[in-house]
Amino acid sequence: MNEKPSVDSDVKALRGAFSNFLTGVTIVCTVDPSGNTRGFTANSFTSVSLDPPLILICIAKTASSYEAFRQCKSFSVNVLGESQRELSTIFATKAPDKFNNVDIRYAKTGAPIIVGSLSWFDCTAFNYVEAGDHIILVGRVESFVNGQGAPLGFWRGNYVTFESEAEAMRVETPASAYVSCLLDWQGRVLLCRGEDKSWTFPAASTASKEGNHQARLDRLLSKLGVEAEINFLFSVFEAASRGETYIVYRGTVTSPPSEARQSSRKVSFFTDRDLPWDDLPAPEFRVVLERYFRERDGSAFSVYGDAGLDGSIAALDSQPKHWRD
Numbered sequence: 001m002n003e004k005p006s007v008d009s010d011v012k013a014l015r016g017a018f019s020n021f022l023t024g025v026t027i028v029c030t031v032d033p034s035g036n037t038r039g040f041t042a043n044s045f046t047s048v049s050l051d052p053p054l055i056l057i058c059i060a061k062t063a064s065s066y067e068a069f070r071q072c073k074s075f076s077v078n079v080l081g082e083s084q085r086e087l088s089t090i091f092a093t094k095a096p097d098k099f100n101n102v103d104i105r106y107a108k109t110g111a112p113i114i115v116g117s118l119s120w121f122d123c124t125a126f127n128y129v130e131a132g133d134h135i136i137l138v139g140r141v142e143s144f145v146n147g148q149g150a151p152l153g154f155w156r157g158n159y160v161t162f163e164s165e166a167e168a169m170r171v172e173t174p175a176s177a178y179v180s181c182l183l184d185w186q187g188r189v190l191l192c193r194g195e196d197k198s199w200t201f202p203a204a205s206t207a208s209k210e211g212n213h214q215a216r217l218d219r220l221l222s223k224l225g226v227e228a229e230i231n232f233l234f235s236v237f238e239a240a241s242r243g244e245t246y247i248v249y250r251g252t253v254t255s256p257p258s259e260a261r262q263s264s265r266k267v268s269f270f271t272d273r274d275l276p277w278d279d280l281p282a283p284e285f286r287v288v289l290e291r292y293f294r295e296r297d298g299s300a301f302s303v304y305g306d307a308g309l310d311g312s313i314a315a316l317d318s319q320p321k322h323w324r325d
């Protein structure tokens with residue numbers, strides 16, 4: 001009999017399905033019985049009740065701070081803004097010195113608070129519930145701060161920054177702007193051969209007013225014989241020597257171009273090792289590609305509005321909405 005694989009047999013797929021749920025990012029902190037500050041990055045935060053004011057957080061039993069949180073009398077939940085991505089990365093490790101160079105103060109209950117967080121909740125431990133390989137720790141909010149700012153997001157294993165993305169989309173499109181994409185296929189990135197024989201990202205001019213960014217990318221990819229899922233904005237940069245601005249999304253190829261098309265050498269897939277680095281149209285492309293490989297390997301993408309040379313966010317002349325709109 002053909003049995004369907006059980007959830008247990010496909011933990012990776014289940015984790016992948018869970019990761020489709022877009023969340024914010026928090027750091028949860030407490031002080032252990034020896035007086036050491038403890039903390040870890042968590043996206044399992046949920047508001048539970050207004051009366052009484054309750055929140056919850058789930059903690060893995062494998063976390064080194066698990067015992068400290070299970071026994072704690074108080075703890076804090078700090079909601080991170082998009083400038084706190086580095087902190088999130090640090091607190092997602094088991095490093096013993098996570099709090100070095102972190103600006104903290106102690107709230108009413110004695111729980112450490114991370115200064116600069118968007119919001120924080122200072123909680124007394126209300127109760128905890130056994131839940132498989134985690135516990136659900138419920139906290140009663142004793143004091144809180146409701147700050148302002150752009151949140152840090154987490155989706156499909158990557159960080160997402162909304163305000164930078166929105167900012168990049170608000171700038172005006174110059175006449176020579178291109179909507180473009182970096183597409184990954186089995187660890188390689190797709191590049192096309194330009195008319196000047198350089199290798200470049202697939203790019204469509206925004207000069208005509210035909211359609212939003214997604215429509216332009218769809219037409220471009222169909223011409224190249226590629227099917228792809230476009231995810232997030234990756235970079236907006238100016239190739240100064242060419243007077244061109246590129247709005248670059250990132251995505252994943254779902255169906256690659258035919259062998260014939262690939263062997264015509266009009267499109268090809270490259271790793272960072274075999275990429276023709278000397279045949280890129282301008283130095284800014286190298287900077288963007290280097291960042292792309294670096295961030296992809298670290299599974300931590302964000303949006304850049306500057307290519308790191310002389311690039312800058314250029315003035316865009318329309319106000320395109322998010323391309324999914």
Ligand SMILES: Cc1cc2nc3c(=O)[nH]c(=O)nc-3n(C[C@H](O)[C@H](O)[C@H](O)COP(=O)(O)O)c2cc1C
Pocket residue numbers: 025039040041042043044045058059060062063064065066088091092093094095154
């Ligand atoms: C965005 C993000 C969210 C996370 N959310 C949780 C979570 O909700 N619960 C959890 O136990 N671990 C979560 N983790 C993993 C912990 O941060 C990680 O295991 C950390 O090393 C635990 O620290 P500790 O071992 O010092 O206690 C998350 C990691 C990341 C990057």
